[in-house]
Amino acid sequence: MAKRIDVENLDVYYGSFQAVAGVSLVVEPRTVTAFIGPSGCGKSTVLRTLNRMHEVIPGAYATGKVELDGVDLYGPGVDPVAVRRLIGMVFQRPNPFPSMTIYDNVAAGLRLNGTRNKKELDETVERSLVSANLWNEVKDRLSRAGTSLSGGQQQRLCIARAIAVKPDVLLMDEPCSALDPISTLAVEDLIQELKEQYTVVIVTHNMQQASRVSDRTAFFNLEAQGKPGRLVEIDATETIFSNPAKKATEDYITGRFG
């Protein structure tokens, strides 16, 4: 578990539009890496290329290298479905499956990939819900609809669902942007616990959040609207927020633009 990601010279396109240019960075195992930057700078796009999720959008493709512990995820013969089994994802809005119960939501990844063993499923569901700090709140109503939970609980349910398949890496695309402050705190605490077992990459618009939860921070920027987004710098979070190497980073951090 917990693997390292090397991104080398990544370009991402949506049809003829280049969204991201020349991104190279390293995501260390068992750390939380935050992607920050103004809207449209390509941070979510880069995140989605890490598990080949951007390919779901028609016309989207990427060139360059993304390696998971040395294995090129874009190499010939690599199955994107297999990639996503190793690299899970949590989305901006909680999206539990509405046709499924709380239990079924967490069990979905295993069950739909062929696990039938009831005992194994029970254990996985409990372990995942415990890890997601949701077990005590839902253990008596596992057969209720996943959508019956509050927004914050739904997002933790989605995190439980994502870690139930034991991925090596967990990608989070603004996981708190649809949550209230208390739920946000719960998810942030959870992220701190998750990094003991997983490599976590989180995209956030909230700089306080980046400084609270992350060990390393990558700052993305774009020169102008319609130009591709680029990585400005990546460093330890403390350094980025106290003494960044680039002027653009400092301007953004201190709120002079963006």
Place this chain on the structure above:
Amino acid sequence: MSTTTTTLAAPRGGRRAADGVIRVLVYLSAVVAIVPLVWILVSIVTQGLPAILSASWWTQDLAGTTDRRAGGGALHAIIGTLEIGLVTAVVAVPIAVMGAIFLIEYARGTRWSRIVSFMVDILSGVPSIVAALFIYTLMITLLGLGRSAIAASLALVLLMLPTVLRSTEEMLKLVPDSLREASYALGIPKWKTVVDVVIPTAFSGIATGVILGLARVMGETAPLLILVAYARNLYVSPATSNMGTLPTMINSGRNVAETLPGYERVWGAALTLILLVMGLNLLARGIARASRLKDR
């Protein structure tokens, strides 16, 4: 001062008259739209009720009974209508649902989907008698098979297919992409995502569409007249060339004199058909409501 009073005063003259005229027209239109429906319902219920209230209506066919004799029932026609409807659904629903899955999940926005969509639009505009004649040409003229209940079902398939396909398409469109992405993010392949996430999410809507489509084709008459002979006896095999159905039972009795017992049975068949279609509509509503409650 005087300007204030004029602007606040109740409308008078031309504006008031126009309002009155439009109001009357709108109310009148509503009444005109409802009157025929109520009229039809009242006359069918009052004239058909005696026939369907007798126990033999639901348990006997018309074997050995003529229009001049009382007794007998509509069992042959009820079974025929249900059976032809069932065969139609069994053939049409899988094709329609899979076609909709192709259009929404696999070919969305491509040239293929536009071509298929266009064809479906044309098919949904085909009159039932044309569908019937097409099947007649295909099965009877070209393949040399006789008339049969199956042939009638196939013609009804052509009518049911586009309605169910369109409604399924709409329901699949309502499933948010975020659910598909959530499923992909778990490493679930696309086809399983469709089968285990997308379809269950849209299930109640799809089921409603299927039932409404079925209710619509059950009252179709032209394909039944052309493709299967009306029988007063109960025939169960779908391969049979004679089979009674409610619409053709009504048709066969259209010339019976008002004084004969057969006259009452025609109204009874009409009422039974309406009850059947209404029952299916209520079932569709029930399914939609039941699944909505589950979401809360």
